[in-house]
Amino acid sequence: MYEGPVQDLIDELGKLPGVGPKSAQRIAFHLLGVEPPELDRLQAVLQKIREGVRFCAQCGTVADGDLCRICADPRRDRSMICVVEEPKDVPAIERTREFRGRYHVLGGALDPLSGVGPEQLRIRELLTRIGSQDDGVDVTEVIIATDPNTEGEATATYLVRMLRDFPGLTVTRLASGLPMGGDLEFADELTLGRAFSGRRTL
Amino acid sequence: MYEGPVQDLIDELGKLPGVGPKSAQRIAFHLLGVEPPELDRLQAVLQKIREGVRFCAQCGTVADGDLCRICADPRRDRSMICVVEEPKDVPAIERTREFRGRYHVLGGALDPLSGVGPEQLRIRELLTRIGSQDDGVDVTEVIIATDPNTEGEATATYLVRMLRDFPGLTVTRLASGLPMGGDLEFADELTLGRAFSGRRTL
Numbered sequence: 558m559y560e561g562p563v564q565d566l567i568d569e570l571g572k573l574p575g576v577g578p579k580s581a582q583r584i585a586f587h588l589l590g591v592e593p594p595e596l597d598r599l600q601a602v603l604q605k606i607r608e609g610v611r612f613c614a615q616c617g618t619v620a621d622g623d624l625c626r627i628c629a630d631p632r633r634d635r636s637m638i639c640v641v642e643e644p645k646d647v648p649a650i651e652r653t654r655e656f657r658g659r660y661h662v663l664g665g666a667l668d669p670l671s672g673v674g675p676e677q678l679r680i681r682e683l684l685t686r687i688g689s690q691d692d693g694v695d696v697t698e699v700i701i702a703t704d705p706n707t708e709g710e711a712t713a714t715y716l717v718r719m720l721r722d723f724p725g726l727t728v729t730r731l732a733s734g735l736p737m738g739g740d741l742e743f744a745d746e747l748t749l750g751r752a753f754s755g756r757r758t759l
Numbered sequence: 760m761y762e763g764p765v766q767d768l769i770d771e772l773g774k775l776p777g778v779g780p781k782s783a784q785r786i787a788f789h790l791l792g793v794e795p796p797e798l799d800r801l802q803a804v805l806q807k808i809r810e811g812v813r814f815c816a817q818c819g820t821v822a823d824g825d826l827c828r829i830c831a832d833p834r835r836d837r838s839m840i841c842v843v844e845e846p847k848d849v850p851a852i853e854r855t856r857e858f859r860g861r862y863h864v865l866g867g868a869l870d871p872l873s874g875v876g877p878e879q880l881r882i883r884e885l886l887t888r889i890g891s892q893d894d895g896v897d898v899t900e901v902i903i904a905t906d907p908n909t910e911g912e913a914t915a916t917y918l919v920r921m922l923r924d925f926p927g928l929t930v931t932r933l934a935s936g937l938p939m940g941g942d943l944e945f946a947d948e949l950t951l952g953r954a955f956s957g958r959r960t961l
């Protein structure tokens with residue numbers, strides 16, 4: 558619809574997730590109007606991403622140095638490892654302030670149809686980490702926090718099998734049930750079923 | 760929440776219109792995972808935008824050369840000019856296939872509180888264009904297609920005043936009324952009022 562670089566920009570923006578044609582156009586015209594320093598900053602961060610992002614050598618999340626801030630923090634509990642699928646799951650759990658241990662990012666979930674098997678995930682690294690102690694402290698609990706969907710559940714099942722032979726290790730899974738603030742009548746039957754089977758004594 | 764360039768990227772993306780913190784994170788992790796050529800393309804179009812976008816010397820919309828495709832097209836009716844606020848209004852009207860004349864982009868609407876007066880808009884260029892004929896053809900109709908909001912209506916009123924002394928020139932305004940496919944009961948009272956005052960004999 559537009560001529561020259563404006564349409565090219567709209568086309569490129571439209572390839573981003575969650576950006577439809579209307580949003581792409583809106584963002585493009587916004588960028589046409591911004592001051593050069595703002596465009597420079599956007600270009601500079603893209604260049605840094607282009608040059609490569611570092612990942613924590615221990616847990617596999619996004620890091621600025623060799624280790625991420627959480628793995629480098631001596632105050633974090635070394636005896637607990639929370640296993641997540643993606644780096645973006647880490648800040649989600651951090652925001653709850655419920656967990657003071659460390660993380661392990663798998664880099665996805667088992668999905669054989671898409672060619673993701675155990676070898677494509679950082680499972681070997683997890684086993685090595687548990688087997689060789691975490692900074693000299695025995696790991697006593699692994700919390701499996703993969704997504705509550707088919708792939709995440711399959712990954713959790715696989716991990717439980719791999720981890721059950723470690724002596725003194727408890728393997729737990731995040732609870733499934735009704736989301737807080739939600740309405741029981743709007744819950745899907747799978748969630749409601751999980752809420753029933755996981756009911757607690759008060 | 761994240762370390763290094765990833766957080767910088769999320770911050771920059773979050774400044775774009777319509778991109779909230781969650782979308783910014785989603786786009787950032789998408790960009791982390793794309794192939795280098797895709798990032799290169801995004802960087803290249805941003806660089807082109809950074810170097811400056813050209814605008815049509817006649818109508819003021821985004822152009823690849825001196826004139827935009829519409830102004831350069833000899834088949835377009837030179838006797839009609841449709842006045843719009845922004846370049847993005849042009850493809851919106853083009854999609855209707857109702858208009859075969861040319862456009863004039865004002866570059867905004869009158870908004871004295873934000874410091875936008877007639878001098879900040881391309882009104883002088885419009886008057887020159889009408890006064891000196893459009894490529895040797897007299898302009899006989901100016902369709903004012905500014906937005907149907909306070910600023911757009913004020914701009915339309917101002918333009919009508921400026922244009923009424925041109926001999927043989929008809930000045931029209933896009934109709935306001937109920938949007939097609941809408942539901943009468945959900946229309947706001949201003950729109951419904953306009954639909955009443957603009958009712959037509961069948």
